[in-house]
Structures are given as C-alpha cells and as structure tokens.
Amino acid sequence: MNIGVKIAGVEFKNPVMTASGTFGSGMEYAEMVDLNRLGAVVTKGVAAKAWEGNPTPRVTEVYGGMLNAIGLQNPGVDVFIERDLKFLEDYDTNVIVNVCGHTVEEYCEVVEKLNGTKVSMYEINVSCPNVKEGALAFGQDAKVLEETTKAIKKIAKKPVIMKLSPNVTSIKDMAKAAEAGGADAISLINTLIGMKIDIYKKKFVLANKTGGFSGPAVKPVAVRMVYEAAHAVKIPVIGMGGISTAEDALEFILAGATGVSVGTANFSDPETTLKVIDGMQQYMLKYGVDDINSLIGAVG
Amino acid sequence: MKRKTSAVIKEHKELAKGVYSIILETLLAIEAEPGQFAGVYLRDGSRILMRPISVCDAAGRELRMVYRTAGSGTEELSTYKAGEELEILGMLGKGYDISKLKDKRVLVLGGGIGIPPMLYLAKELKKVGTDVKAVLGYADDQTFLKKDFEAVCDTYVASMDGSTGTKGTVMDAIKENGLEADVLCACGPMPMLKAVKEYAKEHDMEAYISLEERMACGVGACLGCVTKTVKEDPHTHVNNTRICMEGPVFDAKEVEI
Numbered sequence: 001m002n003i004g005v006k007i008a009g010v011e012f013k014n015p016v017m018t019a020s021g022t023f024g025s026g027m028e029y030a031e032m033v034d035l036n037r038l039g040a041v042v043t044k045g046v047a048a049k050a051w052e053g054n055p056t057p058r059v060t061e062v063y064g065g066m067l068n069a070i071g072l073q074n075p076g077v078d079v080f081i082e083r084d085l086k087f088l089e090d091y092d093t094n095v096i097v098n099v100c101g102h103t104v105e106e107y108c109e110v111v112e113k114l115n116g117t118k119v120s121m122y123e124i125n126v127s128c129p130n131v132k133e134g135a136l137a138f139g140q141d142a143k144v145l146e147e148t149t150k151a152i153k154k155i156a157k158k159p160v161i162m163k164l165s166p167n168v169t170s171i172k173d174m175a176k177a178a179e180a181g182g183a184d185a186i187s188l189i190n191t192l193i194g195m196k197i198d199i200y201k202k203k204f205v206l207a208n209k210t211g212g213f214s215g216p217a218v219k220p221v222a223v224r225m226v227y228e229a230a231h232a233v234k235i236p237v238i239g240m241g242g243i244s245t246a247e248d249a250l251e252f253i254l255a256g257a258t259g260v261s262v263g264t265a266n267f268s269d270p271e272t273t274l275k276v277i278d279g280m281q282q283y284m285l286k287y288g289v290d291d292i293n294s295l296i297g298a299v300g
Numbered sequence: 301m302k303r304k305t306s307a308v309i310k311e312h313k314e315l316a317k318g319v320y321s322i323i324l325e326t327l328l329a330i331e332a333e334p335g336q337f338a339g340v341y342l343r344d345g346s347r348i349l350m351r352p353i354s355v356c357d358a359a360g361r362e363l364r365m366v367y368r369t370a371g372s373g374t375e376e377l378s379t380y381k382a383g384e385e386l387e388i389l390g391m392l393g394k395g396y397d398i399s400k401l402k403d404k405r406v407l408v409l410g411g412g413i414g415i416p417p418m419l420y421l422a423k424e425l426k427k428v429g430t431d432v433k434a435v436l437g438y439a440d441d442q443t444f445l446k447k448d449f450e451a452v453c454d455t456y457v458a459s460m461d462g463s464t465g466t467k468g469t470v471m472d473a474i475k476e477n478g479l480e481a482d483v484l485c486a487c488g489p490m491p492m493l494k495a496v497k498e499y500a501k502e503h504d505m506e507a508y509i510s511l512e513e514r515m516a517c518g519v520g521a522c523l524g525c526v527t528k529t530v531k532e533d534p535h536t537h538v539n540n541t542r543i544c545m546e547g548p549v550f551d552a553k554e555v556e557i
Contacts, residue, residue, distance in 0.1 A: 021522065022522065024519075024520060028517070028519050028520045028521035028545075029521060031301055031302055032301075032302055032303055032304070032519075044523075050537050050538050051538070052536075052538045052539075052540055053523060053526070053536075053540060056513055056514070056526060057513065058523070058524045058525075058526070059349075059516045059522065059524035061348065061373070064345075064346045064348070065348060066348060066516060068516065068522070068524060070522065073526070073536050073540060074536060075535065075537055076537075079537060216348065264348065264516075265348075266517070267348065267349055267517045267518075268341070268348045268349070268350075270303075270304055270519070271304070
C-alpha cells in the first residue's frame with residue numbers, strides 16, 4: 001500500500017501536513033505529536049522582520065469553528081532560521097515555510113534568506129485576511145497574483161506554493177493566475193472573512209472587528225473550491241479547510257488535492273494529523289486501494 | 301508532559317449561583333502546579349475549542365477546578381455528571397514559582413472567579429511553611445470557597461455590596477485590616493489586577509498576577525492570547541508574550557495591563 005505523494009518533485013511520506021498558523025513551527029506540538037510521521041510541517045507565516053500582530057481579543061469560537069485575527073505575529077526570518085528551522089532539522093519530515101510580507105520585496109527578502117536553508121518548499125501567503133497592507137491584497141486580483149508569483153519564482157530556489165484566498169469571485173481565475181505566474185503548486189483555502197458581535201456589549205468580539213473563519217463548518221466550501229481549482233490547473237493542489245478526520249481528508253483528495261492540511265482541528269485534538277494518517281490507511285485497506293494517488297481527483 | 305487525555309468526573313456541584321466545582325480523576329493532577337490551567341473540551345462537536353480553567357486544587361490523582369458559567373460552552377459543562385468522562389488538555393501554562401515566595405510574607409488575593417486558583421497556591425505555600433494570608437473579594441454574600449481557605453490560612457473577605465466582610469474590593473480589605481506583606485499574588489478581574497500592580501509599585505513590593513485572555517490552542521502555537529510586556533518576549537521579540545506559555549502568571553512589573 002502506498003500513501004506517499006509527490007508535489008513539484010518533492011516526495012511526501014504521506015499527504016498529511018499541518019496548516020500554517022495552527023501548529024507554530026512544530027516546536028509547540030512536538031511533545032504531543034511525532035513530527036516524523038507527518039508528510040510536512042507547514043510553519044506559521046514568517047516575514048522579513050518581526051511583526052507585532054493585532055490587538056486582543058484575537059480569537060473566538062463560533063458555531064462549528066472559530067474566528068482569528070492574529071495578524072501574523074512572527075519573529076522575522078532571521079530568528080526563525082536560527083531557532084525554528086534549527087529545531088526542525090532534527091526531524092524526518094518536509095518543512096514548508098509559509099512566507100508573508102507587506103510588499104513583493106518583503107516576500108522576496110524572506111525567500112532569499114531561506115534559499116540557503118534545508119527547507120523543502122515555500123508557501124506564499126497572499127491570502128491572510130487580517131493584515132491591512134499587503135497579504136490579501138496580493139491574492140484578490142488575478143493580475144497582481146500572477147505578477148507576485150512571477151517575482152517570487154524568479155528568485156526562489158525551492159518549489160513555490162501559492163496559498164489562495166477563498167474571499168474571491170472566481171477561485172478558478174486565481175488558480176489559473178498562480179499557474180500562469182509559474183507557481184509549482186497551489187494551496188487552499190485560507191480562512192473566510194467572518195465577524196462576530198457581542199449582543200450584550202453591542203461590540204465586535206474581535207479587536208480587529210473581522211477575523212478568518214475556520215474549522216469543521218467551512219469544509220463544504222473548501223471542498224468545492226479545491227474541486228474547482230484542481231480542475232482549472234495542471235499544477236498540484238494542497239487542500240485544506242475544516243479537515244478533522246480521515247474522511248474529511250479523503251473528500252479533498254477525491255476532489256483533486258494531492259496533499260491535505262489539518263488546521264484548526266489541531267486545537268481540538270493535537271493528534272488529529274496522526275489520526276487522519278491512520279484513518280486514511282484503514283480506508284485504503286478496507287476498500288482495497290493500493291495507491292493513494294489513484295484517489296486524487298477520482299470523484300465523478 | 302502536555303497531553304490530551306480523558307478524565308473521570310468524581311464530583312461536580314454548584315457552589316454558588318453559576319459557580320461550579322468539578323473534581324476529575326486524572327494523572328495530570330500529579331503534575332499540576334499552582335497557577336496552571338487545563339483545557340476542558342465539550343461533547344458538543346460544534347464547540348471546537350477547549351475552555352481554559354485554572355487549577356483550584358490537586359491532590360494525588362484528583363484535580364479540582366472551579367469555574368463560572370460564562371456562555372453556552374460552560375453551561376454545557378455544568379450539566380456533566382459524576383461518573384462521566386470528559387477530555388482535557390493539560391497541564392498548561394507556567395504557574396507561581398513557590399521557591400521565590402517560600403521565605404516571604406505572602407498575601408494571596410482572589411477576586412470573583414479569580415479566587416479558585418489562589419486556594420491551591422495558598423495550600424502549597426502553607427506546606428512549605430510560608431507566612432501566607434488570603435484576601436477574597438466577592439460580589440455579594442455568595443462566598444464560595446471561603447471555608448476551604450479558612451482551613452488553610454488566615455482569610456479576609458470583602459464584598460462589593462457590603463453584605464459580608466469589608467465593603468468594597470480586596471484592596472479595601474487589605475487597608476481596613478492593616479495587612480502587611482512582602483509579596484502579593486493575585487488573580488481576578490482586570491481592574492483588580494491593575495490596582496494590585498499599582499499598590500505593589502507604591503509600596504515597593506513584589507507582585508505576581510494571573511492573566512486571562514481568549515485562547516485557542518493553549519500551547520503557544522496560535523498566538524491568540526498575548527499580553528503586552530515591558531521587555532522583549534521570548535517567542536517573537538515584539539513585547540507581546542503568550543499568556544498560555546510564558547504565563548498565565550506574570551511578574552506585575554513585566555506586563556503592561
């Protein structure tokens with residue numbers, strides 16, 4: 001039985017990864033989860049310099065999910081390389097670094113610094129809804145997305161994954177734009193923009209007013225978008241959005257995803273990734289699937 | 301070691317209106333330190349995040365937590381019965397450093413639902429022979445846990461409506477009773493913690509305070525629960541430290557509240 005997959009020439013021992021922002025750099029979960037078992041650790045977004053993030057409250061629960069407006073608090077790429085990447089070097093798993101920036105130059109600065117490291121791939125965050133300048137701005141206009149992808153591809157020495165926002169009119173157009181810009185893969189969905197109001201205080205629950213909606217409730221939207229994107233482009237797709245079980249992950253794979261990421265479910269159960277991997281194997285055994293690759297896009 | 305584990309409810313009862321005491325049988329109790337907390341998961345799958353609740357007491361394999369119902373999640377929790385199981389994530393956070401407090405005169409201050417964690421601290425301090433006194437601030441005469449404190453150390457009470465003890469806050473009770481100490485350890489609402497910080501500064505005392513914030517992961521990964529700090533924080537170096545990891549107990553001088 002084979003559960004290994006290949007994305008842009010990079011081998012994954014299984015398709016299961018962590019979604020950026022929900023797993024720190026792996027360090028925070030390493031005492032509870034054997035990182036060696038994961039297809040990849042996708043790190044929290046890293047910028048050229050440290051970012052403070054947004055005021056609190058930054059998180060709140062909503063029905064079947066949560067909203068977050070962290071605002072990409074991160075220590076900057078230098079500390080990240082020195083501390084977080086060093087920590088991850090001891091593990092036998094792919095490391096995908098999520099890269100964020102306010103400007104194209106900032107994205108490129110981070111990528112340049114990471115070029116000399118052992119990182120497997122870059123995931124370019126052009127879809128964070130919680131940062132005012134940049135981030136989402138690069139991911140909501142197809143032309144800008146294509147140009148941003150081109151600029152990063154020009155200097156990147158590792159495969160580039162463009163992480164797409166669901167907060168767009170046509171996910172197909174955005175997927176095509178990333179492909180046209182030379183992206184090696186795309187990942188989706190980032191969070192949906194949401195809002196929660198405290199009816200007693202008559203105030204927004206989050207200091208940022210809006211936040212990214214994630215968790216089990218967003219899964220049907222994510223599956224549909226992954227399906228549409230996967231059928232619009234030839235490059236591989238990494239699917240995510242509400243995955244908390246192997247069944248959820250298999251839906252994404254059948255919709256066309258080569259890789260899958262567990263995000264918010266890490267908060268509900270730190271071992272979710274491992275349970276998803278185990279559950280996928282059980283499904284394959286039970287239904288006589290020899291190769292996970294035969295399931296990719298097999299719906300229809 | 302941090303882990304998510306199931307625990308059996310040994311006892312669950314209402315202490316005062318909306319304030320519940322739950323005792324869980326779990327090996328995590330052995331690791332629990334005063335000031336730490338655990339995340340309690342709910343059975344309703346639409347409620348995906350744990351509820352962070354401080355440790356009120358721990359002995360052997362029994363972990364006691366006292367919480368107030370503050371929404372539909374904690375209301376669901378309050379319906380769980382003895383004998384049933386629930387899932388918890390623990391032990392989380394950095395608690396009080398007993399070795400720093402041991403040889404000093406300590407006042408533990410609890411306000412409202414900030415009272416429970418101070419019981420375990422008072423007990424542990426008493427165990428090592430510390431001169432410890434407790435000051436508890438309530439809204440009214442629903443003085444939950446007061447007897448538990450009285451069994452451990454000298455206990456002073458304040459109530460906002462004046463129905464019992466000093467009328468006013470824990471700070472008013474300190475003044476009225478002329479209480480002196482070297483260190484203040486406090487958990488309670490933000491105005492109380494600000495008053496404690498100010499009082500400690502004026503009197504050149506040490507003060508340690510327990511902070512709370514909305515949390516998601518509880519293990520330092522999501523960066524949801526940060527507080528502003530005077531010095532660079534160890535994670536991001538932006539003076540924005542994680543309450544769930546570097547806290548919830550902080551030296552009052554080091555946080556900007």
